[in-house]
Amino acid sequence: MKLPSAFGYVCPEPSGRTLYEELQQMSQSGLSLTAMFKVEDIRKDFPILSRKVNGKPLVYFDNAATSQTPKQVIDAMVDYYSNYNANIHRGVHTLSQEATDLYEQARYKIQNHFNAKFSHEIIFTSGTTHGINLIANGFSSLLKKGDEIIVSALEHHSNIVPWQMLCERTGAELKVIPMNQEGELVMAEFDNLLSENTKLVFVNHVSNALGTINPIEYIIEKAHQVGAAVLIDGAQSSPHIKPDVQKLDVDFYVVSAHKMCGPTGVGMLYGKEEWLKKLPPYQGGGEMIAEVTFEKTTYADLPHKFEAGTPNIAGGIVFGAALDYMNGIGFEAIAAYEHELLEYATEKLLQIDGLKIYGTSEQKTSVISFNLEGIHPYDVGTILDKLGIAVRTGHHCAQPIMDYYKIPGTVRASLAFYNTKAEIDALFEGVKKAKMMLS
């Protein structure tokens, strides 16, 4: 069967060769990946990047909060609502079947992207937080007093609270892997925390506040040695790194689409089939049942067991389009270019007297968390906003990290593959101006 026209948008490669393939070829012929990275062409895909804020060209450095949306992804959303909008998995009519095909095709795309073994190991969620809560809830029935859960000191609040609630419900104990001055997890301490009581280890792949890339390969291996399951929060890694869940041998991996050029309100939970079969359903409702009588309900098979109610159909389909877009550019090319931006920005900002960067690990994504000596991050963020520069200020929902450094928060500039060195220059000038005005 020839697929309907909407399937055209998911393959944005009319020339046949992706930019990444081009870059790879250049790289093999001795040219650097980044030299060929056509950022000015890429920027044309993002309508918002040409708008002005407070009379100045927008410099968007809040990518760790949410990424911007390319027109290919916006078009996919418009196409869905213009041509395919219907409820899925139950309609006998053509429109419903087409929408179902698109939605399930998006699931395959996600499966391929993260290299899951089965498509039913991919559960659509409303985002990372939903995925984490789904697992925390599922473990309620598996944990008992005396069991232990290990989390890291680098976690987002959304990653601490569900486990505290889980511990309250089950009597299990929460242990924390400490961090060091560089903003790295102390692995020797992790080794000490592990025991046969450890049932679950939960760590973010990349810290949202500092950008540190955590050694999850080591954590997964060690946790498995004591029989513990591992859940990795990929919200901050997925825009920069393409993880292979089978190679990682991770039990659960969660992401949000809106950090990866996709829409808000949709994400995915990857879970190993054996684990997803073991966990009870999270929410009751339509879609997740096989048979219902008043005596007993039989749950549907995976993945529908965890997808109660009408899902975010458009969001799921467009998530697929966002993955197509990012893969069209290529994650190796993205990582190489972002690393170049990170080095440039770090070197530049450190020229400013009294500027301190928090999170100085060798292993980090393109995030710079900093403060000016004696100046509150909120003040710096306010002045930068007046200059059209969007940064995040505050504790970044990671108060334990701020407490560790004894600071109220930081200014966080998080860079994406569509940012430029000229924008970093604007940030540099903006921070200097803020310093002048606020000192």
Add this chain to the structure above:
Amino acid sequence: MFEDWEERYQYMIDLGKDLPLIDDQYKTDSNIIKGCQSKVWVHAEMEDGKLIFTADSDAIITKGIIAILVRSFSNQPPKDIIHAETDFIDQIGLKEHLSPTRANGLVSMVKQLKMYAVAYQTQMK
């Protein structure tokens, strides 16, 4: 070129620097105004039937905003403070700070100052 916003912000920053500082004994957690990204402490005292506010913040722009409020509300009888209009905030170009979703919590500050006035007003009766 000196831009309009720069003048306004420089003014707020300077006001913040001149704000009559709160006595350290009142810089307690219970005097912190919730809803601000930076910490804001406010203390109120009654003198001859008039309320005197002192305040502080760890962020200078926030301190400037609270300084404007302290200037406008301080040294007035509680009932005047309770009924005080806040239009002047628009007039001095701080309107963007008025939105309840704004992280600096100007709305929370106004509310807190008025709460003090209500509390003292009740006491006086």
